[in-house]
Amino acid sequence: MQNKVLFLLTLVLISISSYAQRGVRVAYIDTEYILENVPEYQEAIAQLNQKADKWKNEIAEKLSAIEQKRKDLSNEKALLTKELIAEREEDIYFEEKEILDYQQKRFGPNGDLFIQQKQLMQPVQDQIFAAVQDIATNRKYDFILDKSSNATILFSAKQYDISETVIRSITRTAKRTQAQSKAERKAAKEEELVPEINLEQEARAKALEEKKKARESAIEEARQKKLAAREAKVKAAEERRQKILEEREKAKQAKLNARNKVSETDDNEEDDKTDDDVKEEAETETDTTETKTRAQLIEENRQKKLAEREARKKALEEKKKKILEERQKALEERQKIRDSINNINQNK
Structure with a gap:
């Protein structure tokens, strides 16, 4: 992973040096900040967290029941035969294994929580990617970096952060998608997706x-x-x-x-x-x-x-x-x- 990051940074530096004579336009976004300010994504995450809490409570209750069975078996061992003890221990083992399998199914690397998070992330990531493409085209940016990715950015001036612009673009797209009447669809269609903004002029102003x-x-x-x-x-x-x-x-x-x-x-x-x-x-x-x-x-x-x-x-x-x-x-x-x-x- 580090080699890939270094390779990407090397490509960026080489590209910047090749564009140095005409002036390079660079901006960056913070994906984590954007996700925190997209209401639909936050609502979906809240619902997913409720599901995860429900699953955790179910697992905790089942593990508590198994622990109680172990205590009961420990207290009754003096009254039971070896065959009965072995049989009950085997039952407890299989029940515990089922719970662990259920836990892995819900919270494992390929579990339900991971899959649903990925399903929630994909549409928003697509929206972010589309908004970034439109902004780069309209404002003629040469590079747009992601501050929250694995690429290490030691310093980033606030005036080059276009995260708010991406959020506004996603919000406008959502309005156009949710428009029901003909007038609303027409107004949403005529609304400019990404306004042309001169960052240097904006900073001076x-x-x-x-x-x-x-x-x-x-x-x-x-x-x-x-x-x-x-x-x-x-x-x-x-x-x-x-x-x-x-x-x-x-x-x-x-x-x-x-x-x-x-x-x-x-x-x-x-x-x-x-x-x-x-x-x-x-x-x-x-x-x-x-x-x-x-x-x-x-x-x-x-x-x-x-x-x-x-x-x-x-x-x-x-x-x-x-x-x-x-x-x-x-x-x-x-x-x-x-x-x-x-x-x-x-x-x-």
């Missing part, structure tokens, strides 16, 4: 696609980092702005409280003045205005003080109104900033 995916992944990662940094900056700016607005609001409220307190103090001082004070002020003005009576002067002073008090209240109200308007304006500006930030986030 695959490499370019992988590079493109890697580049897109790097770009997306960089974009996500930029977006995260931008969001962090916006968030930090918003927090600073919010803090400044809160501090400003506190300062305004403190000033307003202080002004209210001062105004209330002035009003209390004015209310604390007695009629004697008013009289004294009126008497002071009598010297400069002799034509006015005392009562008129007192009334004028009172009206003057009331006017001043009203003016202060009016000024205070205007200040309060202005502060409230500034506060409302600040709130509106804050809302506008929040709306703009939300719009930016939505656009992202």
Whole structure:
């Protein structure tokens, strides 16, 4: 067998050297992998394994029965004559021989299991061979090797493996065979058996696609980092702005409280003045205005003080109104900033 393999390899090398000038196209298949992916073959193998298990159980039961007979004979030897012992031993021997013959019939080199495996393998091997012939013709291959055969292949690049193509070809053939309606048979007939594929071009396209995916992944990662940094900056700016607005609001409220307190103090001082004070002020003005009576002067002073008090209240109200308007304006500006930030986030 080794000499045959070496001879075949020598022929392959000689052929390759003869085709070297024009370029040799070589591919390989893995028959074991193909068989594992052919559903019909796997179903048949499963059924055959069920049969083999049934046969094994039958043989095991019969051997167990014979072993029990041996034990019974061993226990009864003291009660039996030599003739009976010899007769029973002969019966056990013949029964055991029958079981071994049955085992050889089922599992021997030419047994039922081997024959049925060969019967199952032959159609699939024929399909594989036909598919390989079509692929070799369409793609103009010079050699197609079998990785699972006795020929030793030390290295094989995945891009030269056409096992998947063979599986697809077998699947298409099965579809055409199983087609029942006229339309199905026509569609199956028109279906291309083995598409023309340039392996080198396919490998280059695959490499370019992988590079493109890697580049897109790097770009997306960089974009996500930029977006995260931008969001962090916006968030930090918003927090600073919010803090400044809160501090400003506190300062305004403190000033307003202080002004209210001062105004209330002035009003209390004015209310604390007695009629004697008013009289004294009126008497002071009598010297400069002799034509006015005392009562008129007192009334004028009172009206003057009331006017001043009203003016202060009016000024205070205007200040309060202005502060409230500034506060409302600040709130509106804050809302506008929040709306703009939300719009930016939505656009992202």
